[in-house]
Amino acid sequence: MWRVPWTLVARAARGPRRWGYPGKGPCTRQGSGSSAPRSGSTIFALSSGQGRCGIAVIRTSGPASGHALRSLTAPRDLPPARCACLRLLRDPCSGEPLDRALVLWFPGPQSFTAEDCAEFHVHGGPAVVSGVLQALGRVPGLRPAEAGEFTRRAFAHGKLSLTEVEGLADLIHAETEAQRRQALRQLDGELGHLCRGWAETLTKALAHVEAYIDFGEDDNLEEGVLERADSQVQELEVALGTHLRDARRGQRLRSGAHVVVAGPPNAGRKPVSIVSSEPGTTRDVLETPVDLAGFPALLSDTAGLREGIGPVEQEGVRRARKRLEQADLILAVLDASDLASPSSCNFLDMVVSPAGAESPNGNRQRLLLVLNKSDLLPPGDPDPRLDLPPHLLLSCLTGEGLDSLLEALRKELAAVCGDPSTGPPLLTRARHQHHLQCCLDALGHYKQAKDVSLAAEALRVARGHLAHLTGGGGTEEILDIIFQDFCVGK
Numbered sequence: 001m002w003r004v005p006w007t008l009v010a011r012a013a014r015g016p017r018r019w020g021y022p023g024k025g026p027c028t029r030q031g032s033g034s035s036a037p038r039s040g041s042t043i044f045a046l047s048s049g050q051g052r053c054g055i056a057v058i059r060t061s062g063p064a065s066g067h068a069l070r071s072l073t074a075p076r077d078l079p080p081a082r083c084a085c086l087r088l089l090r091d092p093c094s095g096e097p098l099d100r101a102l103v104l105w106f107p108g109p110q111s112f113t114a115e116d117c118a119e120f121h122v123h124g125g126p127a128v129v130s131g132v133l134q135a136l137g138r139v140p141g142l143r144p145a146e147a148g149e150f151t152r153r154a155f156a157h158g159k160l161s162l163t164e165v166e167g168l169a170d171l172i173h174a175e176t177e178a179q180r181r182q183a184l185r186q187l188d189g190e191l192g193h194l195c196r197g198w199a200e201t202l203t204k205a206l207a208h209v210e211a212y213i214d215f216g217e218d219d220n221l222e223e224g225v226l227e228r229a230d231s232q233v234q235e236l237e238v239a240l241g242t243h244l245r246d247a248r249r250g251q252r253l254r255s256g257a258h259v260v261v262a263g264p265p266n267a268g269r270k271p272v273s274i275v276s277s278e279p280g281t282t283r284d285v286l287e288t289p290v291d292l293a294g295f296p297a298l299l300s301d302t303a304g305l306r307e308g309i310g311p312v313e314q315e316g317v318r319r320a321r322k323r324l325e326q327a328d329l330i331l332a333v334l335d336a337s338d339l340a341s342p343s344s345c346n347f348l349d350m351v352v353s354p355a356g357a358e359s360p361n362g363n364r365q366r367l368l369l370v371l372n373k374s375d376l377l378p379p380g381d382p383d384p385r386l387d388l389p390p391h392l393l394l395s396c397l398t399g400e401g402l403d404s405l406l407e408a409l410r411k412e413l414a415a416v417c418g419d420p421s422t423g424p425p426l427l428t429r430a431r432h433q434h435h436l437q438c439c440l441d442a443l444g445h446y447k448q449a450k451d452v453s454l455a456a457e458a459l460r461v462a463r464g465h466l467a468h469l470t471g472g473g474g475t476e477e478i479l480d481i482i483f484q485d486f487c488v489g490k
Helices: 065-073 126-137 149-156 162-173 177-187 190-215 225-244 249-255 311-326 342-356 402-417 430-448 452-470 476-483
Strands: 042-046 053-061 085-090 097-106 117-124 142-144 257-262 286-292 295-301 329-335 366-372
Touching: 042 065, 042 126, 042 149, 053 065, 053 126, 053 149, 065 085, 065 097, 065 117, 065 126, 085 126, 097 126, 117 126, 126 142, 149 162, 162 177, 162 190, 162 452, 177 190, 177 249, 177 295, 190 225, 190 452, 225 430, 249 295, 249 402, 249 430, 257 311, 257 402, 286 402, 295 402, 329 342, 329 402, 342 366, 366 402, 430 452
Parallel strands: 042 142, 257 295, 257 329, 329 366
Antiparallel strands: 042 053, 053 117, 085 097, 097 117, 286 295
């Protein structure tokens, strides 16, 4: 068996603004690129949203947090740990009142970052926030935080694993119910706990193999040591393979499933662009991110599928067909009152029927067939054709059938994205897939290795990839990319 393996951070009093802060788009790191907490430094930032609000939260982290809190609330002493107290905040240099605020004191290691932390819950007007930030900037030993630095300190001090950090970032950016549930599970450490269990299995297997290397000729070594290692590796291979066969469901849940609306011309459209009863009006792909039954989706409305009579319409149809090939779910729309037309029959033959057939790799493209304009059907004849595949009746005019369509969409998207409420934790990033695949590859080299020492090295490589997944031994470049998802103050 053995063979070879393989910010608003306002301008502080001491210097110019150098740090980013979230606006309406994603936050990006704009600081010095420091890869680890600066030894002995204390940071501060606005942690709540930008703009006018009822309450704004400003926090600090580092050894000078207590001094900063005393400086702004003098002559009062520190409040009891983890208890909110009302204090008058004053500028430490001029003594000018800044605001009357709630303050909290979190002595380390019982804090988010494991360092001494303080929070100032101030009124959320821009002048108040700016005044408090500038006052903190004048306290010796304090500096404005960089993007994601609070979370990075929590990671560096062992408060969060790397998968939990990613879960926190996903929770901050979650826009749908399913994304929130998945992010909470990852933040709670489910994926990290699963990976640590796999790592323990590899550690036991490696211990058995190394025991055989060191004591193989010793009569006191119990029998079946290598067989137990083989059994543990085989069980782990099955578990890893199951997770890698999730068809990128976790990544779709995080970034959104691609749902394409297609049909013959004028089968039914939302008036997002200029349309008319004239066939071929919609010539481009119209895309918008939506929340479909609690799941994130990128909804693409395509040009009506027919043989284009001009070069512009032909390009629209070509783009529509390309979107169909890339779709996670096709919402095929037909006019229920016009099923016998050549365009409807051609759409059924060219799009609906092929989607129901299995591909050579055993996969089947998901498709929901919707018959729109059901209000035009004769009374007492609700189903226009008996030879159609399973379908749903809908009237966009009256709304009849909409609830059934949303429920069908929920079930289909739960299959495409995975249900975050049940089952094992999902792999939400390409990084997760990469390390698990490399771990599985290393286990394959373990089984093929002809030398026991090389087999042991294969187990070490496999265990190393699991460690990288949860943050142990991760390179600084990877950490930099992950923490770019965070804003200043988080």
